[in-house]
Amino acid sequence: MPPALFLMNKKMELTKGQKIGMRQVFSADGMRFPVTEIVVEKPIFQPGELVDVSGKTRGLGFAGVVKRHHFAGGPRTHGQSDRERAPGSIGSTTTPGRVLKGKRMAGKAGGKKVTVKNLLVVQTDSENKKILVKGAIPGKPKSSLLIKKTGKKTNFTSQLVTEA
Numbered sequence: 001m002p003p004a005l006f007l008m009n010k011k012m013e014l015t016k017g018q019k020i021g022m023r024q025v026f027s028a029d030g031m032r033f034p035v036t037e038i039v040v041e042k043p044i045f046q047p048g049e050l051v052d053v054s055g056k057t058r059g060l061g062f063a064g065v066v067k068r069h070h071f072a073g074g075p076r077t078h079g080q081s082d083r084e085r086a087p088g089s090i091g092s093t094t095t096p097g098r099v100l101k102g103k104r105m106a107g108k109a110g111g112k113k114v115t116v117k118n119l120l121v122v123q124t125d126s127e128n129k130k131i132l133v134k135g136a137i138p139g140k141p142k143s144s145l146l147i148k149k150t151g152k153k154t155n156f157t158s159q160l161v162t163e164a
Helices: 003-012 065-069
Strands: 014-027 032-040 049-056 059-063 107-110 113-125 130-134 144-153 160-163
Touching (some): 014 130, 032 144, 059 065, 065 107, 113 144
Antiparallel strands (some): 014 160, 032 130, 049 113, 059 107
16 A cells, blocks of 8 residues: 555544534433533544543643642641642652653643544434534633544444433
8 A cells, every 4th residue: 555545544534523512421320421522523433433532631820749740748637737739759769860850740730632432322413513422521611622533433323312
């Protein structure tokens, strides 16, 4: 296969989209699951396909170590009145005598590119160019996304009854 045809086929599997928001969908047996509604440029997806969705996460601004890296913090008792959300020790003693690069500390959190893989396309609306994807995807509503077909198929049959 010539390289130009290969690239052309790969481009056909990608499309840009915009996150509308999240909601819940109920199946026929009463199971509830969250879905994300996305407006796509090209309606190339079918229900039951698996997709990878890439987007930029919500920016959290300057965050401490508990919020940014999920540190446990210090004890709440035994006289530790000001150490509840502190990181603790940040370095060794004389050797190496410095704080090593990559140390997890407070700083800007979020605002990074994330790809969520193998999400199920539950429903498509080719007239309005909308798709429903099972699960959560990164970003705020109206944020731009890149949606890619994985090439995998599932034995999914749509049995949606009620939408809320």
